[in-house]
Amino acid sequence: MSKIIDLHKDEKTLIKQAVNNNRYAQQQIYTKYASKMLSVCRQYIKDIHKAEDVMITAFMKVFTNLQSYSHEGSFEGWIRRIMINECISFLRVQKKVHYTEEEYFFEENLDEINEQFSVEQIQILIDALPDGYRMVFNLYAIEGYKHQEISEMLGISEGTSKSQLSHARKLLQQQILILNRKENEAK
Amino acid sequence: MKPNKLEQQFRELLQNRTIEPSDKAWDRLDAMLSVAEKKKKPIRTWWFVAASLLILLSIGTFFFKAEKFSPTFHNKVVIDQPILETESKIERIVNHEKTTEIIPKKIEEKIVSTKKLTVSNDFSLKRANTTPNNEIAVQEEKVESKENSVEEVANKKYISAQSLLAQIENEKKISPTTTEPRKFESKIQIDANTLLTETETEMDESFKNRALNEFLNQYQNIKTAVSNRNKE
Numbered sequence: 001m002s003k004i005i006d007l008h009k010d011e012k013t014l015i016k017q018a019v020n021n022n023r024y025a026q027q028q029i030y031t032k033y034a035s036k037m038l039s040v041c042r043q044y045i046k047d048i049h050k051a052e053d054v055m056i057t058a059f060m061k062v063f064t065n066l067q068s069y070s071h072e073g074s075f076e077g078w079i080r081r082i083m084i085n086e087c088i089s090f091l092r093v094q095k096k097v098h099y100t101e102e103e104y105f106f107e108e109n110l111d112e113i114n115e116q117f118s119v120e121q122i123q124i125l126i127d128a129l130p131d132g133y134r135m136v137f138n139l140y141a142i143e144g145y146k147h148q149e150i151s152e153m154l155g156i157s158e159g160t161s162k163s164q165l166s167h168a169r170k171l172l173q174q175q176i177l178i179l180n181r182k183e184n185e186a187k
Numbered sequence: 188m189k190p191n192k193l194e195q196q197f198r199e200l201l202q203n204r205t206i207e208p209s210d211k212a213w214d215r216l217d218a219m220l221s222v223a224e225k226k227k228k229p230i231r232t233w234w235f236v237a238a239s240l241l242i243l244l245s246i247g248t249f250f251f252k253a254e255k256f257s258p259t260f261h262n263k264v265v266i267d268q269p270i271l272e273t274e275s276k277i278e279r280i281v282n283h284e285k286t287t288e289i290i291p292k293k294i295e296e297k298i299v300s301t302k303k304l305t306v307s308n309d310f311s312l313k314r315a316n317t318t319p320n321n322e323i324a325v326q327e328e329k330v331e332s333k334e335n336s337v338e339e340v341a342n343k344k345y346i347s348a349q350s351l352l353a354q355i356e357n358e359k360k361i362s363p364t365t366t367e368p369r370k371f372e373s374k375i376q377i378d379a380n381t382l383l384t385e386t387e388t389e390m391d392e393s394f395k396n397r398a399l400n401e402f403l404n405q406y407q408n409i410k411t412a413v414s415n416r417n418k419e
Contacts (some may be wrong), residue, residue, distance in 0.1 A: 021220075023217070027217075030216060034208050034213075035205035035206055035207050035208060036204075036205050038205070038206040038207075038208050039206045052209060052212055056212055056219070059216055113193045114192070116196070122201060142198050
């Protein structure tokens with residue numbers, strides 16, 4: 001128990017030092033969270049090098065805005081939010097993300113898929129989605145944001161957000177079925 | 188529309204995944220941080236420098252202008268020195284150059300006139316008391332004529348009392364080229380004799396007392412100046 005408390009204390013002092021531009025403290029924070037954050041960026045950006053660029057830019061924002069971190073909620077969650085915002089900005093600038101304007105969404109009758117996938121397979125499946133679907137899917141299914149929050153973050157309507165998610169799910173299911181068929185054929 | 192089982196699986200696996208960044212990643216971040224730090228400091232310190240300079244300047248000009256409202260003490264302090272200086276200079280000149288009697292007389296006149304002039308100049312600024320303008324105008328005319336005549340004689344080799352005072356005080360009020368008529372809005376009654384006696388008594392006081400009195404007087408005058416600021 002005391003170990004956890006010590007870690008928390010250490011992080012608080014680390015953050016304090018980092019606010020004062022203590023480069024060693026900043027490096028400690030970076031070392032602690034960088035690999036996880038690169039994984040986050042990779043979810044949104046398919047090219048690993050670009051994902052790393054975005055990760056570094058986002059860390060700059062973490063350090064320059066560190067004094068505004070109020071210690072409410074987890075530090076990792078705070079950093080993560082900055083990462084995601086940076087990914088959204090990046091993709092918006094690239095003009096890669098298009099959200100189909102239709103607001104019609106359908107009730108899904110997706111079969112429950114009970115298979116286990118590896119992380120690599122999951123990433124492949126998500127990469128295969130169109131940009132708009134992937135963005136909404138990540139925010140909803142992986143990060144756990146609600147449609148109202150997603151609509152604000154992306155500048156779309158709630159209806160569009162729901163529609164995008166439906167399409168994403170449908171597509172994923174289709175792809176998994178195709179994957180399974182291929183695997184069965186291989187066997 | 189909650190995340191279904193499949194999505195929960197995705198979530199778990201992806202949240203726990205890590206991807207090692209390249210070795211150069213930290214170096215790039217380090218460089219960016221250094222650049223940001225360099226940019227921050229100069230701007231901030233320059234702001235502090237600029238702000239403190241502004242404050243100092245404003246205080247300085249405020250006091251400088253406020254001095255105008257305290258003619259008696261300021262002039263006394265000031266007049267002492269130029270008079271002494273000019274006297275010593277006159278002595279020297281008389282000894283060295285063997286000038287005629289006319290010049291020392293005129294210089295004396297000048298000293299007196301400039302003294303009067305400087306005093307009148309300062310009093311000319313805003314004060315509560317009122318006086319008929321005629322008195323002042325007449326005095327000024329006299330002063331002006333004296334001044335003009337002396338200036339023609341003025342030798343380059345010594346600094347005239349006029350310009351000495353001009354150097355010390357605000358040049359706006361006393362200009363060596365006084366060919367144009369002055370436009371004073373003096374409302375102050377000047378009694379030269381009492382001023383002279385006051386001057387003499389002042390000379391006897393110690394510097395400490397003088398400084399103290401001057402400070403107190405300036406404070407008083409700042410108060411009146413502030414209260415009178417809307418009266419123009």
